[in-house]
Amino acid sequence: MNEVGTIGLIAALAFAAYGVIAGALGGKLRSPRMVKSAERAAAAFFVSITLAIVALETQILTDNFHNAYVAAHSNRDLPLYYKIAVLWAGQEGSLLFWTWLLSIYGGLAVLLNRRKNRQLMPYVVAILMGTGVFFSSITFFVANPFGELSMVSAAGLQAFQPADGNGLNPLLQYHSMVIHPPMLYLGYVGFAVPFAFAMAALITRQLGDNWIRTTRRWTMVPWMFLGTGILLGGRWAYSVLGWGGYWGWDPVENASLLPWLAGTAFLHSVMIQEKRGMLKVWNIVLVITTFFLCIFGTFLTRSGIVSSVHAFAQSNIGPFFAVFLGIVLFFAVSLLFLRLEFLKSENKLDSMVSRESGFLFNNWILLAAVFAVLWGTIFPIISKAIEGQTVTVGAPFFNRVAVPIGLLLLLLTGAGPLLAWRKTSFQSLKRNFTLPLAVAVVVGAALFAGGIRHFYAWMSLFLCAFVAVCILQEFYKGARTRQKTGGENFLQAIYNLTMRNTRRYGGYVVHLGIVLLFVGFAGQAFQAKTKGLMQEGDELRLKDYVLRCSNIVSGDTPNYSYQKIQLEVSKDGRALGTLDPDRRFYKASQQPTSHVAIRSSLTEDLYTVLAGQDPDSGKAIVEVFVNPLVAWVWIGGFVTFLGTLLAMVPSRVERQMAEMRQAQEVAVRASNAL
Amino acid sequence: MKSKKLKFGIGIGIILAVVAWEAISGFQQSKTYYVTVNELTGGRTARERVRVGGVVAPGSIERRGGKVTFRLAQDANSVPVVYVGTDTLPDTFVGGAQAIVEGEYTAQGEFRAEKIQAKCASKYQAKPPGQAQATQDVSALDGPR
Numbered sequence: 150m151n152e153v154g155t156i157g158l159i160a161a162l163a164f165a166a167y168g169v170i171a172g173a174l175g176g177k178l179r180s181p182r183m184v185k186s187a188e189r190a191a192a193a194f195f196v197s198i199t200l201a202i203v204a205l206e207t208q209i210l211t212d213n214f215h216n217a218y219v220a221a222h223s224n225r226d227l228p229l230y231y232k233i234a235v236l237w238a239g240q241e242g243s244l245l246f247w248t249w250l251l252s253i254y255g256g257l258a259v260l261l262n263r264r265k266n267r268q269l270m271p272y273v274v275a276i277l278m279g280t281g282v283f284f285s286s287i288t289f290f291v292a293n294p295f296g297e298l299s300m301v302s303a304a305g306l307q308a309f310q311p312a313d314g315n316g317l318n319p320l321l322q323y324h325s326m327v328i329h330p331p332m333l334y335l336g337y338v339g340f341a342v343p344f345a346f347a348m349a350a351l352i353t354r355q356l357g358d359n360w361i362r363t364t365r366r367w368t369m370v371p372w373m374f375l376g377t378g379i380l381l382g383g384r385w386a387y388s389v390l391g392w393g394g395y396w397g398w399d400p401v402e403n404a405s406l407l408p409w410l411a412g413t414a415f416l417h418s419v420m421i422q423e424k425r426g427m428l429k430v431w432n433i434v435l436v437i438t439t440f441f442l443c444i445f446g447t448f449l450t451r452s453g454i455v456s457s458v459h460a461f462a463q464s465n466i467g468p469f470f471a472v473f474l475g476i477v478l479f480f481a482v483s484l485l486f487l488r489l490e491f492l493k494s495e496n497k498l499d500s501m502v503s504r505e506s507g508f509l510f511n512n513w514i515l516l517a518a519v520f521a522v523l524w525g526t527i528f529p530i531i532s533k534a535i536e537g538q539t540v541t542v543g544a545p546f547f548n549r550v551a552v553p554i555g556l557l558l559l560l561l562t563g564a565g566p567l568l569a570w571r572k573t574s575f576q577s578l579k580r581n582f583t584l585p586l587a588v589a590v591v592v593g594a595a596l597f598a599g600g601i602r603h604f605y606a607w608m609s610l611f612l613c614a615f616v617a618v619c620i621l622q623e624f625y626k627g628a629r630t631r632q633k634t635g636g637e638n639f640l641q642a643i644y645n646l647t648m649r650n651t652r653r654y655g656g657y658v659v660h661l662g663i664v665l666l667f668v669g670f671a672g673q674a675f676q677a678k679t680k681g682l683m684q685e686g687d688e689l690r691l692k693d694y695v696l697r698c699s700n701i702v703s704g705d706t707p708n709y710s711y712q713k714i715q716l717e718v719s720k721d722g723r724a725l726g727t728l729d730p731d732r733r734f735y736k737a738s739q740q741p742t743s744h745v746a747i748r749s750s751l752t753e754d755l756y757t758v759l760a761g762q763d764p765d766s767g768k769a770i771v772e773v774f775v776n777p778l779v780a781w782v783w784i785g786g787f788v789t790f791l792g793t794l795l796a797m798v799p800s801r802v803e804r805q806m807a808e809m810r811q812a813q814e815v816a817v818r819a820s821n822a823l
Numbered sequence: 824m825k826s827k828k829l830k831f832g833i834g835i836g837i838i839l840a841v842v843a844w845e846a847i848s849g850f851q852q853s854k855t856y857y858v859t860v861n862e863l864t865g866g867r868t869a870r871e872r873v874r875v876g877g878v879v880a881p882g883s884i885e886r887r888g889g890k891v892t893f894r895l896a897q898d899a900n901s902v903p904v905v906y907v908g909t910d911t912l913p914d915t916f917v918g919g920a921q922a923i924v925e926g927e928y929t930a931q932g933e934f935r936a937e938k939i940q941a942k943c944a945s946k947y948q949a950k951p952p953g954q955a956q957a958t959q960d961v962s963a964l965d966g967p968r
Contacts, residue, residue, distance in 0.1 A: 392910075501827065501828065501831050517842065521842075521846060529857060538856055538857075538858075539856065539857035539858070540854050540855065540856055540857065541854070541855050541856075541857050541874065542849075542850055542853050542854050542855075543853035543855065544853065545849050545852045545853040546846070546849035546850050546852070546853045546854075547849070548849065549845040549846065549848065549849030549852075550842060550845055550846045550849060552845075553838075553841055553842050553845055554842060557838065680909075680911075740914065740915070741914045742914050743914065760911035761911055761912070761914075764886040765886075770911055772911065
C-alpha cells in the first residue's frame with residue numbers, strides 16, 4: 150500500500166509540474182490543444198492525489214502499523230470515525246490532505262470555468278498547479294506519510310510492525326474535532342482559487358471586473374469554511390480543553406483568524422470595484438495578502454517557529470515554506486507593479502459619508518486588526534531577531550487591541566449598508582438611523598439600570614441593538630414596499646425580497662450573525678468561576694447555583710478508562726438535573742484528559758470540569774464556571790453560515806439575465822446556421 | 824467641506840489614539856521574556872517576569888501538602904521549580920514532558936511558577952521502555968526505506 154501511495158505522490162508531482170508548463174505555454178502561444186492538455190493534467194493531479202489518500206486511509210482503517218504514520222497516530226480500538234480523522238491528525242497526513250483539497254478545488258475550478266474565461270484559464274491552471282507542485286513535493290520529499298517502520302536486529306535492518314499504534318491524541322478525540330480541521334483546510338486552500346484568478350488577470354491584462362465576478366463565489370466558499378472552521382475550533386477548545394473559554398489568542402488560532410480577516414476585507418472591497426470601478430490595486434493587494442496569510446498560517450502551525458499548545462513538534466519543513474512564501478510574494482508583487490498602469494481607478498471618492506467610504510473604513514479597520522494580531526503573533530520572532538531576546542505577548546495585548554477594533558467593525562456592520570453610494574444626505578441619515586439609535590439608547594439605558602458597568606461589554610450590547618435594528622429595518626422597509634405594490638402578505642414579501650437579491654439580503658443575514666457573535670463575546674466579561682475539593686455529599690456554590698456531589702464512579706471501555714463525578718445541580722432551590730464531568734485515561738497513548746460537562750442555555754452556560762484528584766485528601770478537584778451568553782457565539786456562527794449560503798444562491802435577477810444571455814446565444818447560433 | 828474633513832480627521836485620530844493606547848498598555852502588561860533553561864542558568868536574563876522552556880525532569884515531580892515541586896531541565900542543566908499558581912496542572916504535565924513555566928526566578932535560584940504549560944513529547948520516545956513491545960529497537964521513524 151505504501152508503494153501505491155508513493156506512486157500516487159510521484160505522479161501527482163509530475164502532473165502538477167506538467168500542468169504549470171502546459172498552462173503557461175498554452176496561454177502564451179494561445180494553443181487550445183496545449184490548454185486542454187493542461188486542464189487534463191489538473192484532473193490527473195486530482196486522481197493521483199486521491200490514490201495517495203486512499204492508500205493512506207486504507208492503512209489507517211486496516212490497522213497497518215507497519216506504516217510509521219499509522220503507528221504514530223492510530224490504534225486498534227479507536228472508533229471508526231476517529232480513525233478516518235487520523236488522516237489529518239499529524240503533520241504528514243494533514244499536508245497530504247491539504248494537497249488533496251487543493252486538487253479538488255483546482256479540478257472544480259477547471260470544470261466550472263472551462264467554457265467561460267477562456268483567456269484566464271490557462272494561467273489559472275498554471276498557478277493552481279504551481280501551488281500543487283509545492284505541496285506535493287513537501288509531502289513527498291520532506292513530510293512523507295508513507296514511511297515504514299524498521300528495526301535493527303542481529304540480522305540487520307528488518308521491517309517492523311508494532312502490535313498496536315500509539316493512538317490518536319486524546320485531546321483530538323472529540324466529535325467537532327473530526328470536522329474542524331477539514332473545514333479550516335477547505336478555507337485555507339480555497340483562497341488559492343481567487344488568488345490564481347487575480348494572477349491570471351494580471352498576466353493577461355484582463356483587469357476589468359470579470360475576474361472579480363468569476364471569483365465572488367470562489368471567495369465566499371473558503372471564507373465560509375474558514376469562519377466555520379475557526380468557530381468549530383473554538384467549540385472544541387471550549388468543550389475539551391477545560392479552561393472555560395473558547396479563544397485564547399494562541400498563535401495557531403491567530404494564524405487561522407488572519408486570513409479570515411483579510412478575506413473579509415477582500416469580500417467587501419471587491420463590491421466597490423464592481424459598482425464604481427475603484428480600488429483595483431487594493432483588491433489585488435488584498436487577494437495576495439489573503440492567500441499569503443493562508444500559506445503563512447499553515448507555515449506557522451507546522452514549522453514550530455512559534456511555541457503553541459497546538460503546534461506540531463519542531464520540524465524541518467519551515468525553510469521550505471519560507472522559500473515558497475518568498476516566491477509567492479515576489480512573483481505576485483512584481484506582477485502587480487508591471488501592470489499598475491492597467492489598474493487605474495475609474496472614479497474618485499465623492500464623499501466621506503457614502504457606501505464607498507463605509508467599505509474603505511471597513512477595510513482599514515480589518516487590516517489594522519490583521520496587523521495587530523500578526524504583530525503580536527510573530528513578536529517573539531521579531532524580538533529574537535532584533536534584540537536577541539525572545540519576548541512573547543499574551544492574551545491581554547490581543548484583547549485590549551481587538552476589542553475597540555471589533556466594536557468599530559460592529560458599528561460599520563450596521564451603518565455601512567445603509568449609506569448610499571457616492572454621497573449620503575443628512576436627510577437620509579436621519580431617516581435611516583433615528584429608529585436604530587432610539588432602540589439602542591433604550592437598550593443601553595436598560596442595561597445600565599440592570600447593573601452593567603463594564604464599559605466594553607455595555608458598548609458591545611448597545612451596538613448590537615443598534616445594528617440589529619438597522620438590519621431588520623431594511624427587511625421591513627423592503628417588504629412593506631412589496632406589500633404596497635404587489636399585494637403580497639408580509640412573509641411572502643420577505644421571502645421574495647430576499648430571493649430577488651440574495652446577495653444583498655444574504656449579506657444582511659451574515660451581518661445579523663455577526664451581531665449575535667458579539668452578543669456572545671460580550672458575555673465573556675461576566676464570567677464567574679470557582680474551584681473546590683469534593684467527595685460524596687459535598688457542595689459547591691457559584692452565583693445562584695448549588696452543585697452537590699452525589700456519586701463518584703469509575704469504569705472502563707476498550708479505548709479508555711474513566712472516573713466520573715455526578716453533580717446534582719440546583720438553582721434557587723430548583724433541581725436542574727445532573728452534570729457528570731469525567732476524566733479519561735486513554736490506554737494507547739497513556740494520557741489522561743478531562744471531559745467537561747456543560748449545561749447550556751440561551752442566557753448562560755454552567756460549565757463543570759473534573760480537573761483531577763487532590764493527592765493529599767484524595768478528593769476530586771472540581772472547577773465550575775458560569776459563562777453568560779456563550780450559546781450566542783455558536784448560534785451567531787450558524788446564522789453567519791446560513792447567510793453566506795443564502796448569498797451564494799443565484800438571485801432571480803441573475804437567473805433572468807443568464808436565461809436572456811442563453812436565449813440570445815441560441816438565436817445567434819440559429820441565425821449563423823441559416 | 825474643509826471643516827467636515829477636519830472633523831473626520833479628528834474622529835479617526837481619536838480612534839487611532841485609543842487603539843494605540845490599548846495596544847501599548849496591553850503590550851506592557853503581557854510582555855514576557857522567553858528563555859531556555861540553559862539561558863536562565865547562564866544568567867542571561869533579567870529576573871523579571873519570564874517564561875522558561877525545558878523538559879520536566881523524569882521522577883522529579885513531588886507533591887507535598889498541596890505544593891508541587893519539580894526540576895525543569897535542559898541537557899545537563901536544571902532549575903528547581905515550585906508551583907505557586909492556582910490553576911489545576913494540565914494532564915500533560917508528567918515527567919519527560921516539554922513544559923513552559925511562567926513566573927519569576929528568585930535570587931535563591933528557585934523558580935516560582937504561576938503558570939505551567941506542558942506538551943507531550945514525541946510519543947514513541949515518551950513511552951517508558953518495557954511497556955511498548957519494541958521501543959528500544961526502533962531505530963528510525965523517518966522516510967521511506
